[in-house]
Amino acid sequence: MASNKYSATSLIDCVRDANAVLLVTEWEEFIEADWTTIHKLVKEQIIFDGRNA
Template sequence: EEAVTGADIVVLITEWPEFTALNPDTVGSLVAQRVVIDGRNALDPHTWTTAGWRYRGLGR
């Protein structure tokens, strides 16, 4: 959570559970912009977009 505080964009490049299990609403309260690039396609796009995030999965 410390790494995303104030971020304009979040880029996920790992499948580690401590990152893939983050709650999009909780993370959304920390970032400046709700934009996520999922470089591993490890997140559920529906969950993140429903929480107000612009989601992009590489290769999708």
């Protein structure tokens, strides 16, 4: 069976070429992230902020 696991070393590595980003935590490192840069790195530019859902 092929392994589809990937371990990112940073938030930017994690989102680069992702189809979407789901934000479901209130950790400071995510609240203070550079979301303008992250938006540019995501393939489909879909970012869902579920913290207040």
